[in-house]
Amino acid sequence: KLGVSRTPVREALRLLQRDGLVDFQPKRGATARQLLRESEVEEIFRLRRLIQLDCAPETVANLTAEELRQMGACNAACREAVEADDADTFFLHYDRFNLLLLEGCKLEMYIRMLMRLEHLDPITSVVGGSEERPAAQYRRIAISTWEGRRRSLSEHEAIAAALRRRDLAAYTAALRRHTESCDMACREGLRKL
Numbered sequence: 001k002l003g004v005s006r007t008p009v010r011e012a013l014r015l016l017q018r019d020g021l022v023d024f025q026p027k028r029g030a031t032a033r034q035l036l037r038e039s040e041v042e043e044i045f046r047l048r049r050l051i052q053l054d055c056a057p058e059t060v061a062n063l064t065a066e067e068l069r070q071m072g073a074c075n076a077a078c079r080e081a082v083e084a085d086d087a088d089t090f091f092l093h094y095d096r097f098n099l100l101l102l103e104g105c106k107l108e109m110y111i112r113m114l115m116r117l118e119h120l121d122p123i124t125s126v127v128g129g130s131e132e133r134p135a136a137q138y139r140r141i142a143i144s145t146w147e148g149r150r151r152s153l154s155e156h157e158a159i160a161a162a163l164r165r166r167d168l169a170a171y172t173a174a175l176r177r178h179t180e181s182c183d184m185a186c187r188e189g190l191r192k193l
Helices: 006-018 038-054 056-062 065-083 087-103 108-120 138-142 146-164 168-192
Strands: 022-025 029-032
Touching (some): 006 022, 006 029, 056 168, 065 146
Antiparallel strands (some): 022 029
């Protein structure tokens, strides 16, 4: 119908499977992955924390003044979205902050690994559903309440403040608190499903 050859579609599905975004099931074909198990969520956050903490010195040293300004603007926009009860705008700027942070180390291989984890990250990924269970966006599970979003935003603000001061110890402490908080909130949210 779309005029696309099967070969590139098959290859694209294999790449998505390799990245953990698609499952192949006998006699059903490819389907979007289902909800992660709690142990998988824990692994994703553990890996992300290890990589981000390992490149923390580079992040502190390499983030530009413009990137720091943009991070501040993202936090300000998130704060306004919280006050307006606008979840879509909140997550738009929340994601932008995370992308700036992720790319801040300026280390290509680290960024690639973090981006692969980002595709699996329970806060940012969307997974397929079924007739019984609709598609779930983990972020809506992990930081589903405005209280949780305020907490996450305050953690982002602490990260940004430490980065503006170029304070490596404060940055790593704030980053560790944030990733652990997100990990716990996500696993708790999954248990309630």
